Amino acid sequence: MQKGEPLILVTNDDGITSPGIQALVAAAASFGRVCVVAPDKPQSGMGHAITVNSALRVTPVDFKKAHRAYSCTGTPADCVKVAIYHLLDEKPDICLSGINHGSNISINVIYSGTMSAALEGALEGIPSAGISLCNNNTGTDLTAARFVTDLLIKKLLKLKSDLHLCLNVNIPDVGLNKLKGVHICRQGMGNWKEFYEEHKSDAGLEYLWLTGTFENFEKQSIDTDLWALENNYVSVVPIHADMTDYKQINRVKELNISF
Numbered sequence: 001m002q003k004g005e006p007l008i009l010v011t012n013d014d015g016i017t018s019p020g021i022q023a024l025v026a027a028a029a030s031f032g033r034v035c036v037v038a039p040d041k042p043q044s045g046m047g048h049a050i051t052v053n054s055a056l057r058v059t060p061v062d063f064k065k066a067h068r069a070y071s072c073t074g075t076p077a078d079c080v081k082v083a084i085y086h087l088l089d090e091k092p093d094i095c096l097s098g099i100n101h102g103s104n105i106s107i108n109v110i111y112s113g114t115m116s117a118a119l120e121g122a123l124e125g126i127p128s129a130g131i132s133l134c135n136n137n138t139g140t141d142l143t144a145a146r147f148v149t150d151l152l153i154k155k156l157l158k159l160k161s162d163l164h165l166c167l168n169v170n171i172p173d174v175g176l177n178k179l180k181g182v183h184i185c186r187q188g189m190g191n192w193k194e195f196y197e198e199h200k201s202d203a204g205l206e207y208l209w210l211t212g213t214f215e216n217f218e219k220q221s222i223d224t225d226l227w228a229l230e231n232n233y234v235s236v237v238p239i240h241a242d243m244t245d246y247k248q249i250n251r252v253k254e255l256n257i258s259f
Contacts, residue, residue, distance in 0.1 A: 006032030006157055009083050009092035009121065012100065013043045013076040013113030014138070016061065016069070020099035023142045024131065027149040028096060029065035031157060035092070036069035037083040039076060039113075044102070046075045048116035058082055076117035084124055094156045095121025098131030099145050101138050103170050105225045106190040106214075109239060115168055119241060122166035127159045129167040134229060144176040148234050168237040172229045183233035188224030189217040 008028045012021040016038035028034045040059070051074045063069030070087065072079045080095060097117040104112045114130045121128035129152055133145045148171050159165065168187075172179070194212035201207060216226050225235035 006093040007088070007090060008032050008034050008153070009080065009088070009095045009126070010034055010036045010066070011038045011076055011079045011083075011095070011097050011117045013039065013046060013097070013117065014101055015039050015042045016063075016071045018042075018101065019138050019142065020101050020133070020145075022064070023146050024096060024099045024149060025063065025066050027146055028153060030150070031153050032093070034066045035083060035088060036063050036066045037072055037079040037087060038070075039079060040071040040073055043075055043113045045111050046077075046113040046116070047111050048077050048119065049075045050077050050081065051075060056082065058087070076113040077120045080117050080120040080124075084121075084126075091124075092121070092126050094153070094159075095126045095128040096131065096149075096153070097121075097129070098169075099142060099149065100130065100132035101140070102132060102136040103134040103229070104130060104132045104168060105134075105170055105229060105235065106188045106216075107192070109168060109187060115166075115239065118168075119166050119239065122164050123241060125162045125164055127156045127163050127165045129156060129169055131169045131171070133171045133173065135173040140173070141175075144174065144179055145171050147176055148179075148182075164240070166239050168225070168235075168239050170225060170229055170235045172232050172234070174232050178232055179234060180232045181234070182236055183225075183228035184236050185223050185225055185228055187237050187239070188221065188226035190215055190226060191217070 057073045059071050061069050097114045100114040118128040118130035192212045196208040228235035
């Protein structure tokens with residue numbers, strides 16, 4: 001790598017062969033040196049899991065427009081850790097995770113491998129972002145997502161490298177000409193109504209498959225990611241690792257838990 005150019009770490013949770021990460025690398029390559037470290041297989045829903053009870057394997061791979069690229073047998077968070085602590089001899093200027101096929105809005109953030117990888121970068125003082133397109137089809141048009149990604153990289157590279165910033169960026173599933181703009185907002189309140197479908201394999205073995213529908217609890221709130229996407233805005237939500245519920249601190253004190 002030529003020093004002097006920004007170093008951009010790229011990962012995802014859909015796996016190193018996904019169209020989304022290829023589009024992200026193509027965008028990032030216009031701004032600096034790109035290092036890719038991504039899972040060797042899909043890792044959606046892994047959250048912030050890390051590998052502690054088994055070995056990791058990291059394999060160099062060819063990746064168009066990347067200066068260096070590796071597949072990793074671990075989780076998305078593992079990929080960022082391996083890059084920072086083992087593969088790279090300098091701190092990345094920014095860390096990008098995506099482009100994810102499917103949204104990461106509202107409560108989905110806590111399950112998301114995409115966002116956990118970005119958050120892992122932010123924990124290391126690297127301005128980071130998870131980028132998701134609200135379409136689960138890996139063959140979908142990524143033109144609008146690529147446009148937003150270019151804009152985002154320009155802004156992130158202007159930040160100081162010691163900022164613990166992590167952005168959750170979601171792009172509505174519409175054409176570029178239908179995007180209304182960017183909505184800086186908060187995570188909306190919602191949850192999944194889930195259930196397990198019962199199935200049988202060809203061998204007659206029973207198994208369960210998780211499914212469900214998402215319910216928006218704040219349909220009238222215009223300051224949420226849910227509203228933004230429903231109205232064709234790109235949602236940008238700053239997130240962090242502090243899970244303290246500050247509103248509940250005084251209430252818990254009233255319980256007088258002591259000995």
